[in-house]
Amino acid sequence: MILRVTRYSISPRLSLLAAMVILLASVPASAGTFRVGGGMFFNKNEPGGGVSVDLGKEGMMLSPFVDYYGDSGSRVFGGGLNLVVKRSGGEQSRLYLGVGGGIASVRAEESSAGITGSASKTQAMADLELGVEFDLHETVGGFVQVKWLGTFGGGRVDITGSVEGRTVTIPDAINLELRNFAATAGITIGFWR
16 A cells, blocks of 8 residues: 655555654653563564553553564564553552554465465554553663554465466465564653653
């Protein structure tokens, strides 16, 4: 999918990054927590990570996010908005639960019967996250979270290729709908002081 803006076209990845930069730039200095971390998406054990901003310190808040997980063959790149509930877990920690969604660009590669094929699609995405933040210094801390990611509307795609001079089609070999867990750890920077 390509978004058309007058005479120029913008890829979905660039659109998501631009939206995240605009959201970050509009956050007041006393508004919440910036989180950046890395980890693993267990769909095919793809490394990656994400960035999010919680717009508030505790209670219910909005949290824009961008995630990327992938390797040389498959990847998922997405972003959106979560509704997060954050509560104190002690003097120096906070527990949070978030639910939301957005859009994701998925590329999948599969090999079967000596034929390798790939396909990609931009589609709707939903997520659910559960984590804990902990203070390391005044405004700097860490976090650990588990996130469920699911894409919807991708479907399955056939692989077509040549084996010993014959054209062979393997139906429904590539699945563009991904649903699995990601584990992430990283740093937090608080903007409430």
